Amino acid sequence: MIKIQGLIKEFQVKNKDKKTVTKRAVDNLSLHVKPGEIFGILGPNGAGKTTTIRMLTMETKPTLGEIYYNGESIKKNPLEIKKLIGVVPQHINFDNDLTVGENMELHGRLHHMSSEKRKQRIQEMLDFVELGDTINRMPRSLSGGMKRRLLIARSLIHEPKILFMDEPTVALDPQVRRRIWDLIRALAAKGTTVIITTHYIEEAEALCNRVAIVNKGKLIAIDTPEAFCKSLGRITVEWDDAEGHQYQFFESRQEAAAFAGTLEHGAHIRRTNLEDAFIELTGRKEGV
Amino acid sequence: MLQDICTVFWRDWVVLKRRLPKFILSRMVAPMLYLVAFGWGLGRNIQVGSGSYLDFLVPGIMALNSMNISYNSLTPLCTERIYHRSIGEYIIAPMHFNAFIIGKILAAVLRGLISSAIIMILALAFGANLNITPLFVGILILNCIIFAEVGFFAAMKMDSYEELSQVNTYVLLPMSFLCGTFFSTRTLPEVFRWFIDVLPLTHTSYLLRGISTQSPVALESVAVLAVYAIIGFILGNKAFRDQLK
Numbered sequence: 001m002i003k004i005q006g007l008i009k010e011f012q013v014k015n016k017d018k019k020t021v022t023k024r025a026v027d028n029l030s031l032h033v034k035p036g037e038i039f040g041i042l043g044p045n046g047a048g049k050t051t052t053i054r055m056l057t058m059e060t061k062p063t064l065g066e067i068y069y070n071g072e073s074i075k076k077n078p079l080e081i082k083k084l085i086g087v088v089p090q091h092i093n094f095d096n097d098l099t100v101g102e103n104m105e106l107h108g109r110l111h112h113m114s115s116e117k118r119k120q121r122i123q124e125m126l127d128f129v130e131l132g133d134t135i136n137r138m139p140r141s142l143s144g145g146m147k148r149r150l151l152i153a154r155s156l157i158h159e160p161k162i163l164f165m166d167e168p169t170v171a172l173d174p175q176v177r178r179r180i181w182d183l184i185r186a187l188a189a190k191g192t193t194v195i196i197t198t199h200y201i202e203e204a205e206a207l208c209n210r211v212a213i214v215n216k217g218k219l220i221a222i223d224t225p226e227a228f229c230k231s232l233g234r235i236t237v238e239w240d241d242a243e244g245h246q247y248q249f250f251e252s253r254q255e256a257a258a259f260a261g262t263l264e265h266g267a268h269i270r271r272t273n274l275e276d277a278f279i280e281l282t283g284r285k286e287g288v
Numbered sequence: 289m290l291q292d293i294c295t296v297f298w299r300d301w302v303v304l305k306r307r308l309p310k311f312i313l314s315r316m317v318a319p320m321l322y323l324v325a326f327g328w329g330l331g332r333n334i335q336v337g338s339g340s341y342l343d344f345l346v347p348g349i350m351a352l353n354s355m356n357i358s359y360n361s362l363t364p365l366c367t368e369r370i371y372h373r374s375i376g377e378y379i380i381a382p383m384h385f386n387a388f389i390i391g392k393i394l395a396a397v398l399r400g401l402i403s404s405a406i407i408m409i410l411a412l413a414f415g416a417n418l419n420i421t422p423l424f425v426g427i428l429i430l431n432c433i434i435f436a437e438v439g440f441f442a443a444m445k446m447d448s449y450e451e452l453s454q455v456n457t458y459v460l461l462p463m464s465f466l467c468g469t470f471f472s473t474r475t476l477p478e479v480f481r482w483f484i485d486v487l488p489l490t491h492t493s494y495l496l497r498g499i500s501t502q503s504p505v506a507l508e509s510v511a512v513l514a515v516y517a518i519i520g521f522i523l524g525n526k527a528f529r530d531q532l533k
Contacts, residue, residue: 059376060533079383080382093376107377111382
């Protein structure tokens, strides 16, 4: 559905000596997103996730590389491709001079929806995110979680086939985060392809069919969360010693228990998770 | 494209409609002060040609007021671009960029025309003689377009309200007083006058005054304004596209 080939994005920035230098935010990124999947782009802050989304949604132009939607380059017919996509930006970007309903209406108008269809979809989407009674309120009067859900509702008015979500749960409390996860799962169940960036590993693990791990603008690895864990070993033994926090991976709980028994200090045995894979792949010092 | 222009205009109309009484009241303050200070106050002792100073003054005030209103109508785009980032909604939408620029300019023109109508009503109440023709309105619209484009360009290029206010201080404010609005540029030293005569507001002031006093229209001034409008649109388009870099 979406194919990225050799994507590069460079910016001119000032360094500490106030000299203009070229910074590469995305470095030779190539990947392929399948129809109907929830695809995660996981990486630490500054890894190039948002820049990648901005290029995919045509908010910024790549320095080099190609992006294809259903085999067609975005350079060929960008307006037609824009009709297919919905975007939930990381930054809450409502028009603060318009009410919730007017913000939704503006989105519907920008996507050339008929007046009748707009009216119907606005109410449907507000109800979907449980904000049906906020239609006449100003966005600034809503809580952080409500604003995030409203961003999702707005992005869905025109029934996009592909939904880009840039850190949709950043700075939200666990209850609201899980509610948004449920919304994302409901969308995927209806056949919407979802591309989600996050630096929350548990979010990628809970939601995504496949995950691309990026760091410093580069693609480190791409696979299913289960495959990442399997490649390390299903069971992890964690312990602390004079050299610091240590861990080792094993194929079975018996092997792990046998190893833990040899340790002088106490050890913790648990299932390997995506965070372990992430730390292994990005280097133990990088962290998230 | 027309549908997209209407959408962009619709957004600004919704905002303006909500604030219309406040907008009208606030737009009455500056022209009232000009008319009282320069029309009734200083103007009583000044005779310009065969008419009163008030008749001379009103087209100039309309020119400078429409300039200020159209410019300032689009400067909030700067905060929409940098802080609220609501412009992103238009960039990712399936619409042509020109539709966004034209829609915004038309909304600024509407504001400029409303404030010009307020001045006209006030001026008539003050006893001014005005000859308003379709060409007069056309020149006013052209003036609004030019300065809406300046506002759009500044909002796309400047990074703060402080920088935007510098355009007001160093460009619009001197033009307000020097471009044939309150007095004829013929009284200025020649080198200075040459510079002032190149500026768009000077052409607008003279055209509006000429039409109002039923003098022959300087077609070259209309052409100069049209060139400014075209250049302004090209620069605005480039500045908007630069947002994608």
